[in-house]
Every structure is written in C-alpha cells, then in structure tokens.
Amino acid sequence: MMIFKTLHTENMLGKSEKISEIDRREFLKIGLAITGVFAGGSILSVASAAEKVFPRGSIVQKYPYRPHYAMVIRVDQCIGCRQCEKGCIAANAVPDYGWRTKVLEKEVPEAIGQKREFIPVLCNQCNNPPCVRSCPVTATYKDKNHGIVMMDIKKCIGCKICMVACPYNARYFNEEKGAIDKCDFCLGTRLSRGEKNVACSVYCPADVRVFGDLSNPQDRVYKLIHQLQKPVWVLKKETDARPNIFYMKG
C-alpha cells in the first residue's frame, strides 16, 4: 500500500540487516539539528535547542542544581568493550536480568572506513523527567540539590508506569529490591562516599564517558558542552524531557 511505501523502500522494518543511506542521513541529522548549542557562555542561534534541554529562562551560567551532574558521551571514541556495563553491574549490584547502562551497536555497511558505531545509553537524568511526573506516589523524584532522578524504593508500588513513561528505556523492575531500579549516577555507591566519578566512566578505557558538574565552568563537562567547534546533541529531544546526557564526537 502507498502509505507503507516508505517502510518497504527504506527497509525500515528490517533495519538491523541493512541500514540505508537515507537512514544514515536521518541519523546524522539528529546531531546537526542541535549543533552548536552554546558559544562562549551565551546561547547561540539555536536558542530553542538550549531551551529544550534546560528550563526556560535559564542562562548558561545558571544551571538549576549545584552541582548539576551531567555526562558527555564522546560517542565516536567508544570501542564497544562494554567495560562500562561491567563496572556498573559491579558497583551497583545490577541483576543479570536488568541493566542501568547499555552500549548499543549500530552497523553501517555502506559507510566509508569505520562501519560500526557504539552508542552508550543510560538514564538521562532529565530536567523535565516524564517518569517523575507520572509516578503516583513520588517514589521517583528529582533531587533538589544535584538533580539526579532518584528512587525511594520503599515507596515504589511497582505500577511500572515510569518504565513506560521513560523515553530512554532506562528503568526495570528489580525483584530483589521489590522496586524499580535505575541509574543514579552511582550516588548511593560512589558519590555519597566521596568518589568524584561514576563507575561506568571509571571503567571506560577510552575516555568515552565524561562525568561532571555542568554548573562549574572549570569542569570538563562544562567545557565540552560550551564550545562551538563540535556538535553536541541529546537523544529524543522531541519528548521535551530535557536530558543531562550529551553526545558528541571527538
């Protein structure tokens, strides 16, 4: 049928087998759409993109939290070793049926040179988290100090609406805890004990995951995001979740 032509011509229903050039261009557009969010401390021409990531009216120097934890994923550096996954599992006792972070793999056979790309994903610690809005009993909440989306496991009723609400598939039901589990930037297991970095970043041999404080101009995360030379993007910006996980190349 006519309406499904695009599905068949672009082989969208069998993506894993063959990624078309159109798909690749579509994917690249994700990055181009929000390229150059910041320049030297002021919001650039793509002001709407910045507005989508941070609450309206905020300026670059004024992030909602202190520290405002965020992560930059230098996606082209990822070699797919999945040490980050192992580090996360070890640090946070993640059961074998769940994950808090995952490295996704994309093959582009038509590409010149490198034909495979790895894309780490995790909870985006959104500034406008759909999971927090939908939880009926505030079992999941945005911490007022550091902005991490937390779980109060004793309150969780296990309705699983947060799992459906999350645009990033970042939540799962942990049987042992009897509650939903998710990435908390290792707050419980590392940051609260004086560590400065999260497990997935520590375990990464390729310096893919840069964790830090977006409200601190001296922080590496701040510097990586507040530059114009390289595109910075977020996943699923159209959901208006305003994530704190940024992606870039280089």
Added chain:
Amino acid sequence: MGCSEKSTFPGCVKDAAGRVIHGGPVYLVFLSFFIVLFLAGVVSGVYSLFIEGSRHAYGTYREIPLALLIATYIFFVVASTGLCLVSSIGHVFGNRDFLPIAKRSVLLALITIISGFLVIGLEIENPFRMMLYLFTSANLSSNIWWMGTLYMLYMIFMAVEFVLLMRESHRIAAFFGFLSVLAGVSAHSNLGGIFAMLSGRDVWYGPFLPVYFILSAMMTGSAFIILFSIVAQKLRGQGMNEDEQKSLALVSKLAMLMIAAVAFLTIWKMITMTTGGETRLITLHETISGSHAFSFWVLEVACGLIIPFFLLLLAGGRRLGLMTVAAALMIFSIFFMRLDLVVMAQIVPLYWDMGVKEFSQLHTYAPKWKEILVAFGGIGFCGMAFLLGEKIFNGFSENREAEAVESTEPESE
C-alpha cells in the same frame, strides 16, 4: 434486599440465601464455575506476585511492562464508567425511559469496578504500599494518582447510590448518582490521560485517548446492560415487562450510536497514524496488515463494531436473541480492543529510530497462563457477583412497582 419492609435483616439474609440455593441446577453450575474462576485467579495472582515473582509468572518484561492485566483492568473500569453513565441518563438526568435499568446498572457498575480493582491489585507489584503511599505521598501531577483517587470516590458514591436506590430514596440517590458521574468521568478521562500524556510514546500521546475512553465506555456500558438484563430475565424465568423492554430498546439505540462514534474515532486514529513518524507508521502497519491484523480486523472491527451494529439494527430493540449475540460479541471484542490499545503502543522499541542491533526487532508479547488466570479471576468475580446479586436482590422485581409509581410523580422531585 429484595424482601418486604417488615422483614428483619436476618430474615432477609435467610431469604436471599434460600433464593441462591434454590436457583436451579443451571444457575448453580454457572455460579460455581464463576466462583472457581475467581478463586483460581486470586490464587494465581497471589502466588505470582508474592512467591514466584511477576518476572517469571507474567509475560510482561522491561520493554512491554503493561499488558494483559492492565488491559483487563481498563476493560472493567471502562465498563463500569459506561454503566454509570448510561444508567445516569434515567435516574440522574431524568429520562424516565431509562429508569427500569437503573438499579441493575448501578450494581453492575459497582461489580465491574471491584473486578477492575481486583485485577490491578494482582498486577502491581506492591499493592499494600499503594494503599499507604497513595494517601501519604501523593503526586498531584500523576494521572494514576488522580485516576486511583477518583475511582475510589466513584466507588463510594456508587455504593451509596445503590443503597439509596434500593431504599427507594430516588432524590438523594440522584444526587449521589450525579457525584458518581462526575467522579467516574474525571477518573476515566484520567485513565486515558495516563497514556495520553506520555510524550515519549508516539502512539498514545495526544488528546485522543481521554475522549475515546469516554465514548468507548458508553458503548461498553450499553453492551453490558443489554446482555446482563437479558440474562437476568432468563434467570427470573419471566418475560421482560414493557418498560424494561422499552428501556432496552433505547439502550440498544444508544449502543449503535456509540459503535458509530467509536468506529469514527478508530478510522481517524488510523488515518492520522499515517503521519507523525516511523513508530506510528510501523504500529499502523502491524495493526492492519502485520502480526495483529487478525485481532484488529476480525475481533475489533468485525466482531466489535460492524456485526453488532447490524445485529442491533436488525433486532430493532425487540428481538432479544439478536441483541444478546450483539452485546456478547461487543463485550468479547472490546476486551481485545483494550489489549491492542495497551500492547500495540509498546511494540516499536524506543531506540528503533537509531537503527541499533539491540533494538532492531519489534517487541512481541504473549501472556502466560498465570496472567491469563488472573484476568479470568476478574471475569469470575464479575460473573459470580452478578449471579449472586440477581438472587439476593430478587432480580430487582419487587421494587418495580414502587419505581413505576414514583416515575409518574411530578417533575418537581
């Protein structure tokens, strides 16, 4: 309780128990069957949640966490809201032609909402925490909180309304009926809102679902009233009186109107899904020509909309056999409408558009038998409570005379 005013309460209970016990072999077989279903469902749910763990017992998983049991819950609460709305036309909004169906409808609304709560109670992982934190740690921006709270109020209003109706206090009953309608519509549209406000879920997101749920509720409520009124008449073993028949004819017209409305909404939902992105397009593809095509075309469209519409048209509000088949088909198919509505929006992986290996296949869902038993448990409770209710309240027959007298009184009431 279906006994005369002079009777004492123990006497009434004894009479009611006698009517149940002497209900006849067919009645008792069905009653036993529904009791067994109900108990099996409860045992299965308790075992699944508290002993085996839902991860093993139910067919849901990380990517499709909401499925059969949520659909069953929605099915029951949709029916309850519909029953409340349709019955309110008579005893709340003053259309007397709808009065004869009022009591049974209100009781059915109560039964179906409890069936829904039973199923959801065996679906969520920590039902006891819910009872505590829904009140002590409320999130007012959550649709689930509003839905849960409003449905509890709705249930209380309905219970009061039913008691008042049985005591023939129609004026106060109408007031509580009005409160039930308000709470029911608010709760039910919030149920739609749970899905409609998930901006990360393309297929659900938007204002469509709250509206669809209300119209769909009226359709379901009409079907329930038709089917259960006719079954009740068979249980009584008497013919349907003229008023009741007139009521049912009107309800069947309403059912046809609602079928048309739901068909109209379904058509436009399908058309709009051709735009708005790959997820919507793939979901549409799977719905109309993929893995769910049978469920959509045969169950939803043919058995749920087209065939019942023409059967009701043919029945003309008089041929009870045709009306029974139409209503039964509708109820059966509406269940699958709910299941498809819940599951289909989750089949396309969230990372699909990135073209990654891990999420390159559409998600599939197949319920496990323990999950199916819980759904049957809800159906069992519904059937059991209906059959018991018909005998306990003596088919609402002794009150008809009073109702008829009251209905002829001036409008000033």
